[in-house]
Every structure is written in structure tokens, then in C-alpha cells.
Amino acid sequence: MTGEWQVPRKKTFFERIQGAFPFHFRLMLPAIIVLAIITLYPFFWMIWLSLHETAMNPGEQDIFVGLANYANLLDDEVFLNGVKLLIWYFVICLSVEMFLGVSIALLINGMKYENLFVILFLMPMMVAPIVVGYLYSYLYNVSFGWYFWFLKSIGFLQTDTILASAKPVLGFLPSVAFFGVVAADVWNWTPLIILIVLAGLKNVPQDQLEAARMDGAGSWRTLWDVTLPNIRSVLLIAGILRFMDNVRYIDTIYVLTKGGPADSTKILPFHLYNISFRYFEFGRGAAVGFILLLFIIFMAMFFVKVFKKKEVAPVG
Amino acid sequence: MGKISRRELLKGLGIGSLALVGGHIVKSPLSPTQLAYASDDVKWKQFKGSKLVFMSEDTPPTSAIKSKIKSFKDLTGMDIEIIQEHLDIVSEKVGIDVRGKKGAYPVYYSQDKPIGAPFHAHAEDLRKYEADPTFPKVTDGVGSDVWLYRFLDVTGRFYGEPKIAAYPYDNAICVMMYRKDLFEKYSKQFESEYKKPLRYTENTTWKDVLDISKFFKKANFPDVKYGLALQGREGWGGQLDFQRVCYAHGQWREWDFDDWTGSRKPGPCKWGDEQSIVCLEKYKELMQYSHPDSLTNDWSGANTAYITGLAAMVPNYGEFAAVVEDPKQSVAAGGRTAYELCPKGDPSWIVNRGKAVNATNYGIGGIAINSYSKPELKKAAYLFVLWATSYETMMMVLKDVGGTPDRKRVFEDPEVKKAFVRETAPMKNIEPVEMEKGNPASRVTKVPLMPNGLTYGPSLKGILPPNVVVGPKIPKFNEYIQILTSEVQKCVSGAKTAKEACLAIKEKTDKLHGVK
Numbered sequence: 081m082t083g084e085w086q087v088p089r090k091k092t093f094f095e096r097i098q099g100a101f102p103f104h105f106r107l108m109l110p111a112i113i114v115l116a117i118i119t120l121y122p123f124f125w126m127i128w129l130s131l132h133e134t135a136m137n138p139g140e141q142d143i144f145v146g147l148a149n150y151a152n153l154l155d156d157e158v159f160l161n162g163v164k165l166l167i168w169y170f171v172i173c174l175s176v177e178m179f180l181g182v183s184i185a186l187l188i189n190g191m192k193y194e195n196l197f198v199i200l201f202l203m204p205m206m207v208a209p210i211v212v213g214y215l216y217s218y219l220y221n222v223s224f225g226w227y228f229w230f231l232k233s234i235g236f237l238q239t240d241t242i243l244a245s246a247k248p249v250l251g252f253l254p255s256v257a258f259f260g261v262v263a264a265d266v267w268n269w270t271p272l273i274i275l276i277v278l279a280g281l282k283n284v285p286q287d288q289l290e291a292a293r294m295d296g297a298g299s300w301r302t303l304w305d306v307t308l309p310n311i312r313s314v315l316l317i318a319g320i321l322r323f324m325d326n327v328r329y330i331d332t333i334y335v336l337t338k339g340g341p342a343d344s345t346k347i348l349p350f351h352l353y354n355i356s357f358r359y360f361e362f363g364r365g366a367a368v369g370f371i372l373l374l375f376i377i378f379m380a381m382f383f384v385k386v387f388k389k390k391e392v393a394p395v396g
Numbered sequence: 397m398g399k400i401s402r403r404e405l406l407k408g409l410g411i412g413s414l415a416l417v418g419g420h421i422v423k424s425p426l427s428p429t430q431l432a433y434a435s436d437d438v439k440w441k442q443f444k445g446s447k448l449v450f451m452s453e454d455t456p457p458t459s460a461i462k463s464k465i466k467s468f469k470d471l472t473g474m475d476i477e478i479i480q481e482h483l484d485i486v487s488e489k490v491g492i493d494v495r496g497k498k499g500a501y502p503v504y505y506s507q508d509k510p511i512g513a514p515f516h517a518h519a520e521d522l523r524k525y526e527a528d529p530t531f532p533k534v535t536d537g538v539g540s541d542v543w544l545y546r547f548l549d550v551t552g553r554f555y556g557e558p559k560i561a562a563y564p565y566d567n568a569i570c571v572m573m574y575r576k577d578l579f580e581k582y583s584k585q586f587e588s589e590y591k592k593p594l595r596y597t598e599n600t601t602w603k604d605v606l607d608i609s610k611f612f613k614k615a616n617f618p619d620v621k622y623g624l625a626l627q628g629r630e631g632w633g634g635q636l637d638f639q640r641v642c643y644a645h646g647q648w649r650e651w652d653f654d655d656w657t658g659s660r661k662p663g664p665c666k667w668g669d670e671q672s673i674v675c676l677e678k679y680k681e682l683m684q685y686s687h688p689d690s691l692t693n694d695w696s697g698a699n700t701a702y703i704t705g706l707a708a709m710v711p712n713y714g715e716f717a718a719v720v721e722d723p724k725q726s727v728a729a730g731g732r733t734a735y736e737l738c739p740k741g742d743p744s745w746i747v748n749r750g751k752a753v754n755a756t757n758y759g760i761g762g763i764a765i766n767s768y769s770k771p772e773l774k775k776a777a778y779l780f781v782l783w784a785t786s787y788e789t790m791m792m793v794l795k796d797v798g799g800t801p802d803r804k805r806v807f808e809d810p811e812v813k814k815a816f817v818r819e820t821a822p823m824k825n826i827e828p829v830e831m832e833k834g835n836p837a838s839r840v841t842k843v844p845l846m847p848n849g850l851t852y853g854p855s856l857k858g859i860l861p862p863n864v865v866v867g868p869k870i871p872k873f874n875e876y877i878q879i880l881t882s883e884v885q886k887c888v889s890g891a892k893t894a895k896e897a898c899l900a901i902k903e904k905t906d907k908l909h910g911v912k
Contacts, residue, residue: 136871137517138767157904158882222689223704240688244628246889257692340630341691342885357488359875360495360514 130366142363149367159368162348168254169347170326173265177322178315180266181273186303188274189281198278205271213335216264217243220336246342255344257337264332269325273318280314281307316387320380327376348372419447419477419502421772432529439532443776444473450780451490451501454480455761456715457566457800458505460793461784467792468783476780483632487511487874494518499768502777506562506762508550508866510632513658513873516554519561519764525778526560532779535787536805538563543802545859549656550866551762556657562762563785564802568695568713569758569855570640572596573720575708576734578620586611596709596736598754598854602644602678603742605709609685612708625698625707626683626690628888633694634881636757640711641682642675643757643865644741646750650905651868658869664911667902668895671748676887676894678745683888691888703728711738713758714851718798721847723829723840730831730840731818737854737863756858757865760802798848807852815849822846872908879904 091099101109130149132142153159188197207215219227220242231237237256239245245256253259284307292302308315330350333339339346339354346354352372356365422445424431431442452458462478469475479501481489490504494515506512506519525531526538536542540549543564552560574596586594590607605624612623627637642648648671653659666672683690687701695713702710703719703726714735723729741752763784765777783789790806793799806812814820823842831838844850858864870876880901887897906912 136514221700222687223701223706241692244689244691244693246691246885246891337692338630340634340882340885341628342889342891343882344889346882354875354878357491358484358878359872360491361875362495 126366126369129362130370132363134360134362136360145363149364150371152364153367153371158343158346158351159348161343162346162351165254165258165344165346166327166348168258169262169329170323172259172262173269173326174319174322176262176266177270177273178319180270181318182277182315184270185274185277185281186307189278198275201274202271204268205275207268209268209329209331210335212264212268213332216260216267216332217336220260243337244341246340246344255341257341258345261333261336261345264336265326265329268332269322273322276314276318276321277311280311284310312387316383319387320383323379323383324376327372327379419449419773419776421446421770421776423772428530436532439530440472440779442530443772443779446773446776447475447477448503448773448777448780449501450476450478450503450505451486452478452480452505453483453486453507453761455566455568455800456718456798457761457793460797460799461789463797464789464793467789468780471783472779474776474779483507483510491515494766494768497768499766499770499773502766502769502773503780504764504766505565506551506764508760508762509869509873512551512554512562512762512764513869514871516559516561516764518767520767520774521559521561522552522563522765522778522781523558523560525765525775528775530775531782534782534785536803538782538785542804544804544807544856545864546656546866547760547802550760553657554869555660562764563781564760565763565785566715566761566800567758567802568715568761568800569851569859570636570711570713570738570756571851571854571858572600572736572738573702573710573712573716573728573733573851574736575620575728575732577732578617578708581619582611582615582617585615596734598737598740598857600736600739601742601752602641602682602739603745605739606678606682606685608709609682613685620705620708622687622701622707623685623709624682624690625687625693625701625710627693627695627698627712628683628691628881628885629694629697630878630881630885631694632759632877634884635877636759637711638675638679638880638884639757639865640738640755641679642672643755644739644753645675645678646671646741646746646748647753647755647862647865648672648675648748648750649865649867651870653867655865655867655869658867660871662868662870662909665902665905665909667905668899669748671746671750672898673894674745674747676884676898679884680888680894691885702726714848714855715798715800717847717851721843721850723826723831723843727831729843730829730838735851735854737858751862754858754863755865756855756863758859794846794848798846800848807856812846812849812852815844815846816853818844818850821849870909875908876905879908 131144131146133145134142184201188194191197219225222228222241228237228242239247239256242260243257247256248254249256249259288306288310289302292306297305328349329347330353333345333347333350337345339350348368349372352365352368355361355368422443424442426434426438426442431439458478458480465476465478486505487510490501490511491514493500547564547567548560551562551564554561579594579596583594586608589611594608609623612620627633649655650665650667651659651662653662687707689697689701693701695716698710699712699716699719701707702712705727717735720726720733721729737754738756740754743752746752763781765774765781769777785802787803787805790799790801790803791809794801794806794812811822814822822845824845825841826843828839828841830836831840868876883892883897883901886892887894892900
């Protein structure tokens with residue numbers, strides 16, 4: 081039968097799909113579909129919602145308002161204050177937690193009772209943030225709070241209260257109550273940084289440390305030039321994790337201050353919670369949520385850029 | 397023990413999953429006509445085997461209802477799951493549920509303003525069930541006049557509509573609680589300084605309260621540090637706290653519409669007028685001499701300051717009497733506390749030529765039926781609503797575990813009447829508690845059987861005109877109180893003057909209501 085023309089067989093539907101999508105993509109497809117449903121759908125729905133004034137009562141219709149929900153935010157004092165407080169919040173929390181976390185991790189790394197210390201330091205992280213809120217509300221209580229009594233006794237606290245004081249610290253920083261909330265967050269989440277950094281420290285190459293020692297580098301120099309560059313990616317992960325936690329943080333504030341006094345602890349996520357689930361203004365809430373999302377994406381990209389290690393081409 | 401068949405297992409799973417979304421229903425085999433002519437006993441049992449879910453605030457009355465729920469189960473054969481949460485969480489969960497038209501909570505707690513005002517349209521009209529002959533009758537019925545003064549209007553009626561969205565279920569009426577023992581102990585010293593007796597009566601004004609607060613704070617006595625504990629926390633607690641001062645002076649209110657039914661479009665508010673500014677200035681002064689946490693305290697925080705002996709006075713809600721009178725929890729127990737009407741307005745603080753009154757406000761918890769639940773489930777829910785708000789249930793929970801009844805008849809009971817006054821109040825024996833170490837005279841061996849009863853005298857006076865202030869019942873109440881309390885806190889903290897804060901409240905509130 082040589083020499084006869086073979087009419088190419090028409091590909092079946094499945095064969096065409098096989099051609100269009102490589103094998104590994106097809107394997108991932110179910111997971112991609114699930115992810116799309118649980119992330120993309122709400123994402124687009126949020127954008128749609130943010131362009132509407134949602135109906136409150138049965139029989140009413142949502143009203144399309146265009147970008148009015150976004151425009152009105154520029155005039156919303158609580159929103160603008162919330163953005164400012166949020167920046168203060170994650171900058172202070174992140175700085176203190178990173179500093180304490182890295183310091184403690186370096187201190188206990190390789191110690192005789194390292195495991196015991198790890199367990200002790202991890203305990204606060206096991207406590208739910210809402211419980212931390214209740215715990216600190218007792219500790220700060222003027223009537224019987226141990227922290228209040230201690231800070232007052234040593235003369236550190238200049239006000240007669242912690243949580244009811246809207247007085248700015250040093251005249252330009254956020255309020256005393258705000259720092260009360262920050263302290264609770266630091267106590268609750270520094271252990272996470274300790275844990276992540278400790279894991280990173282275990283992977284610092286011993287040969288590099290030994291070489292540094294043999295070259296006569298002191299502890300500080302070794303830390304700066306060998307240890308920290310080696311745990312850079314770990315620090316990035318810890319920083320991004322804590323940042324993302326901070327920008328959606330409301331649990332402890334909800335219990336401790338409800339955003340008061342005088343809006344001095346009302347960081348943006350708490351305002352978002354109020355708009356959406358106390359005033360039930362879903363359209364306005366979606367607009368705030370969308371802006372918060374853009375802010376998170378922008379900041380995450382910023383973090384990645386700052387921490388990105390420049391690859392060095394091998395010599396020779 | 398026999399094996400469970402596949403059919404039984406599936407049936408069980410089905411019922412279980414239905415229970416997760418608001419309960420399940422087992423219909424009566426009787427027709428509506430048969431039920432209408434049946435006895436009350438049969439009517440109560442028409443949904444035997446069904447299950448309901450009740451979402452409630454974690455109030456003492458709901459805890460009391462929960463502890464007595466067996467009598468409901470015995471009466472109806474129904475089961476009920478009672479979920480108790482903080483009021484804000486109840487509002488959030490009910491709000492999400494009704495806005496999503498899910499009906500997961502067939503029965504829910506409906507505080508008049510935080511939940512009723514925004515969501516009443518999603519509740520069933522209870523008049524429909526009242527007219528239905530298939531439901532049993534309860535003592536006195538459920539008409540307007542069986543409840544305390546206009547309580548049904550407060551919880552059930554909104555914006556001039558005839559619909560009844562909820563029945564009164566519990567209440568928290570504000571009274572002044574004060575340390576009678578400390579007042580007697582330091583009377584002479586106060587009198588020599590302020591040239592007036594250290595006494596609290598229904599004629600005591602807010603200015604007198606300020607003087608007493610100044611006296612205790614300056615004196616710094618070993619047994620009490622502050623004269624007053626307030627509750628200026630952001631939200632409803634703060635709004636109610638400040639409202640008492642405002643209304644006491646010239647019956648000042650933020651709007652002139654009828655407070656009992658409220659208004660959908662309240663129009664321009666009166667914040668920023670002379671009287672509101674004076675009231676805020678005076679409130680700030682009161683705050684300065686109060687317990688230092690007063691700006692962040694709600695009712696529970698203020699109560700803590702009082703029962704730990706840090707404050708000599710606290711305007712607080714009657715339900716807290718149970719804790720105040722418990723010597724294991726409170727240093728103010730054992731007859732040391734007296735209860736009186738909230739302070740009167742001081743004539744020298746009134747600039748609007750209005751009347752000075754003992755401004756009293758409250759939160760009346762209603763009980764409502766979710767309009768998105770299934771029709772038969774709603775009917776079963778009405779049986780629970782009837783039972784929970786009946787005279788017999790209110791009486792039972794009051795006498796056995798403490799409650800805050802709303803029906804007039806309860807207060808006509810001779811034993812309850814005796815509970816109004818400490819000297820005649822029925823008492824119960826307790827394990828002796830020594831209030832002061834090494835002082836046998838301070839030993840408490842008996843406590844009132846119905847401690848809340850001690851607040852009923854001033855409460856029943858406070859809820860009548862001209863003292864009572866109930867508003868503002870507006871759809872955007874929850875956002876309004878945030879605006880209000882946040883600006884009040886800015887003034888108290890010194891970030892704004894009273895005038896600036898009042899004008900800011902006006903600007904923001906008017907904007908909220910579309911007033912240009």
C-alpha cells in the first residue's frame with residue numbers, strides 16, 4: 081500500500097486539549113479551578129460590590145454609584161487616620177518583633193537548654209489573639225492590673241491609665257493606648273520570628289562560620305557578614321508573614337479598646353470591620369478592602385525588592 | 397444494642413445537617429383547623445421533636461433562661477440550642493444572616509437600637525402569629541399594655557409602621573448604685589468642705605455628683621480612690637453614658653422626632669447648639685474626676701471599678717445588682733450599696749430653658765423571628781418566643797436564678813414587691829463571707845434572693861416620663877454612635893474643645909443622613 085495518500089485523522093476533542101495544555105498543567109488544573117473559585121470570584125465580586133451602594137432592606141436594590149465609594153474615602157477622617165495608624169502599627173510591631181525575635185534566636189541558638197527555651201518562648205504564640213486581648217485587658221486594668229501597677233510604680237507610665245489614654249507619646253507618636261495594643265501584639269507574635277530565625281540559623285554553613293573565625297572576624301563581624309546574609313530569605317519570609325498579619329489585625333484591638341479612645345487605636349482593618357459588619361455598608365467596606373489589598377500587594381513587592389539577594393556570578 | 401440501618405444513619409445525618417442551618421422541624425399530624433380547636437397542651441406540643449436555634453446576647457437573663465430550658469422542652473417536646481455571644485457579635489452574626497437571607501437563626505435577640513433599628517425589616521411581623529388560633533394563649537396575652545411602660549413600642553415598633561418586630565424579652569435599666577457606708581463614713585468631712593450633706597437622693601444633681609467625685613478623688617481615702625466610675629467606651633456604652641447627662645439638662649435630645657418609634661430620615665441634628673456644648677464640657681469635667689479607665693470602660697468595666705472598691709458611685713444597669721450583692725465578688729455587698737434614680741440635671745447647667753429630670757435610659761432586649769427561616773420553623777420559633785416572654789417564665793427565672801422581667805404583672809407579685817426594699821427583701825443563706833479580714837461584724841451570711849429587685853424601685857420610676865429617654869431610633873444608629881463617642885472621647889482627651897467636638901458630630905452625622 082505504499083505511495084497512497086493518507087488523509088490525516090481528525091484529532092479528537094481530548095487530543096486537542098492535550099495539545100493545547102501540557103501534561104503538568106492538566107495535573108494542576110483541578111487545584112487551579114478550586115483556587116480560582118475561592119480567590120478570583122470573591123476578588124471580582126469585591127470590585128463589583130465596591131461600585132455599589134448595597135441595599136439594606138428586603139425589596140430594595142443595590143445602586144450603582146461608580147467610583148463614589150472610593151472618592152468618599154478621601155473625605156473620611158477615620159479612614160485617613162486608619163491608614164496613618166496602620167503604617168505606624170506595622171512599622172513599630174515589625175521593627176520590635178524582628179529585633180527581639182532575631183536577638184533571642186541568636187542568643188538561644190546552640191545553647192545547652194535550647195529546646196527548653198524554645199518551648200518557653202513559643203508559649204505566647206499558642207494563645208489566640210482574642211484571648212491575648214482579654215489577658216492584656218486584665219493586665220492593664222487600673223483596678224487590679226499587674227502591668228499597670230508595675231509601669232506606674234517604676235515611673236515609666238506618666239498617665240493614670242493605659243487603655244483610656246489618647247495622649248500621644250512624646251507628643252508626636254501614637255497614643256499610650258496604641259502602644260498598649262502594640263505590646264500585646266509583640267508578646268503574642270515575637271515567638272514566630274524566633275522560630276523562623278532559629279530554623280534559618282541551623283542552615284548557616286558551618287564552613288563559612290569557621291572560615292570567618294579563622295580569618296579573625298569577631299562575633300559582630302561574623303554576625304553581620306556571614307550569619308545575617310545567610311538568613312536573609314528567612315527574614316524576608318518572617319517579615320512578610322508578620323506584615324500580612326498586622327494589616328488584617330483586629331482581634332486584640334476589638335477586645336482591648338474597640339478602636340478608641342478617640343480613634344487612637346482604630347487602624348484601617350478595624351475601620352473596615354466596622355464599616356462592613358457593624359454598619360453593614362458592604363459597598364463602602366469593599367472599597368476599603370480593595371485599597372487595603374493593593375496596599376498589601378505593594379508592600380509585599382517592596383519587601384521582596386529590599387531583601388532580594390543579588391546573585392553573584394561564579395568566578396572563573 | 398441493635399445495629400443502625402443505613403436509612404436511619406442517613407436520616408440522622410440529614411437531621412444533624414439541618415440543625416446546623418437553623419434547626420429542623422417535625423410537623424404536627426393535626427390540620428390547622430384541628431389545632432385551632434385543640435387544647436393549649438396540644439398546641440404547645442404541635443412541633444414536638446423539632447429543634448430551634450436562638451442567637452442571644454450573653455446577658456444574665458439568657459443564662460437564666462438557658463438554665464431553665466428543661467421546662468420549655470417538657471412543655472413543647474422541642475429542643476433548642478441557645479447561642480450566647482457579646483452584643484456586637486450577635487449584631488454581626490444576625491446582620492450577616494438576614495442580609496444573606498439564610499435564616500440560620502430562626503429566633504434572635506433584638507436589642508432595640510443596635511439590632512432592631514437597622515434590621516427590623518428582616519423580622520417577622522408577630523401580629524400574624526398573635527391572630528393565629530393554632531397557638532396557645534399566655535397569661536395576659538401579648539398586647540401593648542401588659543408590658544412595662546411602652547416597652548413593646550421600644551422593641552417592636554419602628555418608624556411609624558404598624559408591624560411588631562419583637563416582643564420585650566429582657567431589660568437593662570440604668571440606676572445609680574452608690575456606697576451608702578462610705579457616704580455615711582465621710583459625711584462630716586464632706587459637709588465641712590462643701591457645705592452640704594454627703595447624701596444621695598433622687599434630687600441629687602449631676603453637679604452634686606461632680607462635687608462628690610472631686611471630694612473622693614482629692615481625699616484619696618484608703619477604702620476608696622474615686623467617687624465615680626463612668627462608661628465612656630466607644631460605641632453604645634459611651635452613647636448611653638453621655639446621653640444621661642444630656643437629657644438630664646433640659647431634656648436635650650439630638651433630634652426632635654418621636655423617640656418611641658424613631659425616624660428613617662432624621663434630618664439635621666441639634667449637635668453644636670449651646671446646650672449640647674455645655675453638656676459636653678460638664679461631661680469632660682465629670683470624666684476628669686472619675687475612675688481613670690472611665691473613657692474605655694463599658695458597663696462591665698465600670699462595674700468592676702465599683703465592686704473592687706475603687707469607685708463610690710456608678711450609674712449602671714439593674715442586672716449588675718446580682719454581682720454587686722455577691723460578697724464573694726464584691727466589696728460593695730452586704731448592705732453597703734444603695735440604689736437610686738440616676739442624677740437629676742442641675743439648673744445652673746441648663747441653658748435651653750428646659751426641665752431638669754433624672755434622665756434614665758436603657759436597653760430593652762427584644763426577641764424576634766427571622767423572616768428567612770422556613771414557615772413551619774418560624775411557627776415553632778413563635779412558641780419559644782411566647783414561652784420566653786410569658787409571665788410564668790419571667791417569674792420563674794426571676795425567683796430561681798435572677799432575671800429582668802418586662803411584664804407588669806411580675807411587679808405586682810407580693811414577694812417581688814418585698815424585694816424592692818432591702819429590709820423586706822426575701823433572703824437566702826450563704827456560706828459566711830468575711831468582708832474585712834479579722835472583723836466578725838463584717839461577716840455576710842445572707843444575700844437577697846432577688847438582688848435585681850433592689851433596683852426595681854428607681855427603675856420603675858426612671859422608665860416613666862419625664863425621666864426616660866429612649867432614642868435615637870434611626871437605621872444608621874451603629875455608625876452614629878461611633879461618630880458621637882469618638883468625638884466625645886476627643887474632647888475628653890483634650891484633642892478638641894467641646895464646641896469643636898459638637899460641631900464635628902453635627903457635620904459628620906448630618907453627612908451620614910444626607911443633610912446638606
